[in-house]
Amino acid sequence: MTDLDIARAARLAPLTDVAASMGIAPHLLEPYGEHVAKIKLSALDELADRPKARYVVVSAITPTPLGEGKTTTTVGLGQGMRLIGKRATVAIRQPSMGPTFGIKGGAAGGGHSQVVPMETLNLHLTGDFHAVTAAHNMLSAILDNHLYHGNDAGIDPYSITWRRVLDVNDRVLRNVIVGLGSRSDGIPRQTGFDITAASEVMAIFALARSLPELRERLGRIVVGYTRDSKPVTAEDIGGAGAMAVIMREALKPNLLQTLENTPVLVHAGPFGNIAHGNSSVIADLIGIRGGDFLITEAGFGADMGAERFFNIKCRASGLVPDAAVVVATVRALKVHSGNHAIVAGRPLPPALLAENPQEVAAGGANLRKQIENIRLHGVAPVVAINAFPQDHPSEHAVIARIAEEMGARWAVCTNFADGGAGATELAEAVAEAAETPTAFRFLYPDSAPxxxxxxxxxxxxxxxxxxxxxxxxxxxxxxxxxxxxxxxxxxxxxxxxxxxxxxxxxxxxxxxxxxxxxxxxxxxxxxxxxxxGDMRTMPGLGAHPAAHRIDIDAEGNIVNLA
Incomplete structure (x- = not known):
């Protein structure tokens, strides 16, 4: 069965029951169809007196282009917690449709550890990404209109930093010239597009703790500079209020569930290689009061999303993590040996699948460094060995030995195939790690240059x-x-x-x-x-993107969405 087949066969619980497992009453829900709801921001006050859950972030080793199952492990861990008698809430980012229709595919998890409804999650959800796109481009329009009508703020056109955004991979929009045509079509200037997930509005959306704070942060956006290098803000040119109006409904977190009915908060979607790569602070402030564990995910490896989780998100939220999971796979560590290359869209090299614990050991430097990156912040690491059918026990043993040498707990996970039952050992290890005393610390002080x-x-x-x-x-x-x-x-x-x-x-x-x-x-x-380096804030499509395959059948059902 494909992920989509498994998702469609799921027996979903009424969303009011899912919310009730977090202590969220029906009056705090705004239904979007049958199996998605937004949570009203008044939940922040209603839940404020409840005890805080243990806070766990899921990160990974440096991945291959295929990803190493971090979201799948996050979802599986949430499901596994229930099977060891713990109430857990999962918090993840909303997928960007750029990668969904590009190479990476969706971000709902996989196999028997998925967030459902899968199609809804990967395609639009409740429209939050579109709100970010509209709010960002509203400011772009106001900025160019300000220039056209006399530029009272004295913006140096060559200093403008505010671009436009779109939630589509489209390389030809990286650099554009706007304002061509007649005089009434605006002032010509060079600019460009970023992908919506890289928008500063997306980052603000993910880091704001309230609607008033969202409004204040939008006003602080710097769009450019005067000729004497003084910043000009969205507030200065009259754009922040309209942006806040567009973002008002989007600020409410989205509630979904896993295949095993664990509650999932899906909110915001900044990229982990471009932006700060974490789901919203507001979702975490609600989820932290919803049970025994709040499990969230940070984008890509521990050098990226986890570092920003610790040094950016935790600064904004005031929450302190109790443990961190580092997802590791045999195939990625073999790639880190330098003997193999994985190319998205092509079959795995046959030699990669052969039993070779020596190659896993050779690539183990990456796992050691990522465990070290977690420990730099004073957080207890747990290594999740995400098992693939082609793996060999001898290769898992190498990863376990590295974890033990680094003083980290570890567990082999089969949650892709077995759902929560395949993540109970990981859940036990995480629960133990979360009980150890923490000495969380930021990597640098605010006062440092x-x-x-x-x-x-x-x-x-x-x-x-x-x-x-x-x-x-x-x-x-x-x-x-x-x-x-x-x-x-x-x-x-x-x-x-x-x-x-x-x-x-x-x-x-x-x-x-x-x-x-x-x-x-x-x-x-x-x-x-x-x-x-050669980092792009607007991705391009590959030669054979998922957009070539995704379609609808004669009955109107989506096909080939992965």
Missing amino acids: LREKIETIARRVYGADGVDYAPAAARQLDVYERNGFGTLPVCIAKTHLSISSDPSLRGAPTGWRLPVREARASVGAGFIYLIC
Whole structure:
């Protein structure tokens, strides 16, 4: 059975029952059809007196282009918790339709550890992404209109940093010229499009704790600078209010369920290689009061989404994690040995499937570094060995030995095939880890200069020898420091296929330097955004994207959605 077949065969519980398992009463739900609902923001106050759940973040080793089952493990862990007598809530990001119709596919989990209804989750859901797109582009329109009507704010057109966004992979929109045509069509200038998941509005949406805070953060967005390098904000040009109106309903988290009826909060969707890569703070503030465990997921490896979870999201939410899961697979560690390459859309190399514990051991440097990256923040790690049918026990034993050498708990997971029953050992290990005393710490203080924050992440998390700044990036950082943005944390956009900035470097590479080619100030979101190497904020489609296969049949059913 395909994931879609399994999802359609699920026996879903009434959503009021799913909400009740979190202590959320029916009056706090706004139904979107039969199996999706938004949770009213008044739930934050109604649940405030309840005890906090243990807070667990799920991360991973550096993945292959196919992914290593992090969402599947997150969902399976949530289901497994129930089978060991714990009440759990899962919190994940909403999938972007760019990857869904591109190479990566959807992000609902897989096999018997999925969030359902699967089609709804992967296609539009309740329209939150469209609200982000509309709010972002509303500001773009107001900005160009401001220029057209005299530019009272004195914006230097060459300093404009605010682009447009679209939730589609479309490489030809990376660089565009707007305003062509007659005089009434606006002022021509060069700009471009990013994907919606990389929008600063998406980051604000994910980090705001209330509607008033959302409104205030939108007003702080910097769209450009005057000729003497003073920032001009969305508030300055009259755009923030309309944006907040567009985002008002989207700020309510979406409630769904797993195949085994565990509650799932799906909210926001910033990319883990471009943006900060975590679901919303508001969803976590609700979910943390909904049972024994709140299990959330951070994008890509522990050097990426988990680092930003710790240093950006936890700063915004005030929540402190009790444990972290590092998902590891045999195939990814074999790739990190340097002996294999995985190309999306092509069959796995036959040699990759042969029993070879020595190759797993050779790639183990990546797992060791990612465990270390969790420990840098004072959090107890648990290694989840996500088992594939082609794996061999001897290869799992190597991963277990590495975990033990690093002082981490571990468990083999078969939740793709077995659902929650395949994740009970992981659930037990996570429950134990969450009971150990924590000494959570940020990697750097707010008061550190921006370059020091960047260097700290580059050296301590990525293993770089240092950082090289392109001249434009160096000038941008100087402007940000002069304008008082130096106290913000940093979000480093780089490849997700290596701990380094070079996707071809495997394992835990050393002897390299991090190249920062651009710096953007996401002041509303509350971080400085560094773009490193050949990193694109608008992905392209591959030669054979999923969009070629996804269709409807004669009965109107969706086919080939994965």
